[in-house]
Amino acid sequence: xxxxxxxxxxxxxxxxxxxxxxxxxxxxxxxxxxxxxxxxxxxxxxxxxxxxxxxxxxxxxxxxxxxxxxxxxxxxxxxxxxxxxxxxxxxxxxxxxxxxxxxxxxxxxxxxxxxxxxxxxxxxxxxxxxxxxxxxxxxxxxxxxxxxxxxxxxxxxxxxxxxxxxxxxxxxxxxxxxxxxxxxxxxxxxxxxxxxxxxxxxxxxxxxxxxxxxxxxxxxxxxxxxxxxxxxxxxxxxxxxxxxxxxxxxxxxxxxxxxxxxxxxxxxxxxxxxxxxxxxxxxxxxxxxxxxxxxxxxxxxxxxxxxxxxxxxxxxxx
Amino acid sequence: xxxxxxxxxxxxxxxxxxxxxxxxxxxxxxxxxxxxxxxxxxxxxxxxxxxxxxxxxxxxxxxxxxxxxxxxxxxxxxxxxxxxxxxxxxxxxxxxxxxxxxxxxxxxxxxxxxxxxxxxxxxxxxxxxxxxxxxxxxxxxxxxxxxxxxxxxxxxxxxxxxxxxxxxxxxxxxxxxxxxxxxxxxxxxxxxxxxxxxxxxxxxxxxxxxxxxxxxxxxxxxxxxxxxxxxxxxxxxxxxxxxxxxxxxxx
Numbered sequence: 001x002x003x004x005x006x007x008x009x010x011x012x013x014x015x016x017x018x019x020x021x022x023x024x025x026x027x028x029x030x031x032x033x034x035x036x037x038x039x040x041x042x043x044x045x046x047x048x049x050x051x052x053x054x055x056x057x058x059x060x061x062x063x064x065x066x067x068x069x070x071x072x073x074x075x076x077x078x079x080x081x082x083x084x085x086x087x088x089x090x091x092x093x094x095x096x097x098x099x100x101x102x103x104x105x106x107x108x109x110x111x112x113x114x115x116x117x118x119x120x121x122x123x124x125x126x127x128x129x130x131x132x133x134x135x136x137x138x139x140x141x142x143x144x145x146x147x148x149x150x151x152x153x154x155x156x157x158x159x160x161x162x163x164x165x166x167x168x169x170x171x172x173x174x175x176x177x178x179x180x181x182x183x184x185x186x187x188x189x190x191x192x193x194x195x196x197x198x199x200x201x202x203x204x205x206x207x208x209x210x211x212x213x214x215x216x217x218x219x220x221x222x223x224x225x226x227x228x229x230x231x232x233x234x235x236x237x238x239x240x241x242x243x244x245x246x247x248x249x250x251x252x253x254x255x256x257x258x259x260x261x262x263x264x265x266x267x268x269x270x271x272x273x274x275x276x277x278x279x280x281x282x283x284x285x286x287x288x289x290x291x292x293x294x295x296x297x298x299x300x301x302x303x304x305x306x307x308x309x310x311x312x313x314x315x316x317x318x
Numbered sequence: 319x320x321x322x323x324x325x326x327x328x329x330x331x332x333x334x335x336x337x338x339x340x341x342x343x344x345x346x347x348x349x350x351x352x353x354x355x356x357x358x359x360x361x362x363x364x365x366x367x368x369x370x371x372x373x374x375x376x377x378x379x380x381x382x383x384x385x386x387x388x389x390x391x392x393x394x395x396x397x398x399x400x401x402x403x404x405x406x407x408x409x410x411x412x413x414x415x416x417x418x419x420x421x422x423x424x425x426x427x428x429x430x431x432x433x434x435x436x437x438x439x440x441x442x443x444x445x446x447x448x449x450x451x452x453x454x455x456x457x458x459x460x461x462x463x464x465x466x467x468x469x470x471x472x473x474x475x476x477x478x479x480x481x482x483x484x485x486x487x488x489x490x491x492x493x494x495x496x497x498x499x500x501x502x503x504x505x506x507x508x509x510x511x512x513x514x515x516x517x518x519x520x521x522x523x524x525x526x527x528x529x530x531x532x533x534x535x536x537x538x539x540x541x542x543x544x545x546x547x548x549x550x551x552x553x554x555x556x557x558x559x560x561x562x563x564x565x566x567x568x569x
Binding site: 049052053056059060061062063064065066067068069072073075076079080082083086121171174178179181182287290291292294295296297298299300301302303304305308 | 340343344346347348349350351352353354355356359360362363366367369370373386387390391410411463464465467468469471472475556557559560561564567568569
């Protein structure tokens with residue numbers, strides 16, 4: 001294809017996005033669009049799968065049968081999200097095995113928040129309330145993103161995430177209405193999850209490398225700093241309702257801006273975790289790699305069995 | 319307790335579901351692929367749902383001020399009446415499938431009969447459960463065949479699991495005192511009545527899967543009387559951790 005032709009296609013493509021048309025897998029797309037989407041969708045899928053681990057850690061120890069069932073169902077939802085996000089990603093011409101390979105080799109990233117440990121039951125509440133809360137703020141705009149399979153997957157993901165968020169808040173509320181020990185447990189969880197949740201919304205706009213192009217493709221509609229402000233404005237009143245304190249001495253309502261002012265985020269910690277040196281990076285990756293390696297003989301057997309049966313059917317038919 | 323025998327009988331059935339659900343819960347996020355991870359979590363959720371129905375009923379008839387959680391979390395090990403099979407560890411995926419299969423075939427036959435119990439609540443639970451259990455049995459039987467008749471390696475591993483778990487199957491058909499009394503009252507099921515049918519069905523699937531039916535005639539029992547394997551204490555340590563550390567709280 002000549003350069004002129006490609007330029008033409010690109011113009012048509014950009015015009016379609018500007019008109020809010022969906023791009024579908026079989027449509028022509030610039031290579032950079034394809035690659036950016038593989039990167040973002042797979043990163044999102046990996047986050048769901050790694051995200052199963054910190055909460056999975058409490059399934060056997062959940063404090064009541066009702067909580068155990070709800071937690072199991074929640075972690076299962078995350079597996080489901082991973083499944084359809086990987087499928088959306090596969091429509092771009094990459095296999096799930098290749099995507100796993102990228103995760104296991106460290107080439108692909110996942111959300112850093114899941115590298116923090118879940119050390120008390122209240123962490124199940126805090127993750128639902130704060131982490132899923134921040135995820136929703138990140139993800140709701142993606143329901144209208146330009147790539148069709150991703151946008152459709154996000155509609156379903158967002159519905160379930162919003163349920164998880166309410167469930168998390170309800171765990172916190174129960175703790176905060178409970179004994180002194182329970183309330184202390186809730187406060188401790190907020191102390192530990194607050195800052196990492198703010199970091200989840202990504203580096204400050206000045207540091208963010210992908211923003212401009214992503215805005216154009218509707219992979220992003222608001223900047224990281226705007227999303228963070230939205231999260232804080234929305235969450236602080238909820239903490240007040242719970243009767244626990246956000247661990248930021250500089251947090252203050254600003255009448256003039258109509259937003260909360262907040263303290264300095266420790267970006268050194270953020271980058272340390274992103275680069276693989278957070279409290280649980282190694283454990284999370286080991287768990288995934290072990291599950292994959294230990295499952296190899298099972299997957300091989302399933303393939304071999306399917307092939308044998310397909311051959312039997314062919315033999316019968318002929 | 320006025321209904322002590324019925325109460326014990328319910329636990330004999332319900333504790334199997336609880337402990338197997340707990341074992342499957344350990345695996346969530348660690349399966350060989352996403353599809354099996356989701357399927358095993360489904361089974362775990364079904365079993366937990368059944369457990370809750372049974373315990374809510376048991377709490378009601380106990381005549382004491384008990385809840386489903388008291389029954390699930392606040393007994394000592396000797397008071398759990400699950401069979402030894404369901405408490406066996408997730409040694410590898412072959413054991414997970416082997417344990418599931420050997421239990422599912424039994425569980426299905428039990429639910430089939432329990433649908434005709436004189437006790438209306440048990441009948442209702444059985445009618446709801448049998449749909450779930452029928453899916454569990456299909457899932458585990460299919461995997462027995464895939465692993466048995468898959469690769470050489472998977473055949474060896476599946477056989478190893480079946481051989482090891484075989485000795486816990488006989489216990490499924492032993493009758494405790496509570497069971498015998500409940501059978502007399504038309505409420506309980508004589509599990510020994512479908513023992514032969516059980517081994518026939520199991521043998522058929524194993525044969526299909528190119529696996530050998532173990533010839534071992536030495537069996538281990540005790541779970542139904544509360545004498546468990548060494549694994550049980552660790553299962554309960556996890557299960558009861560929160561309720562024991564923070565007693566009398568609402569979660």
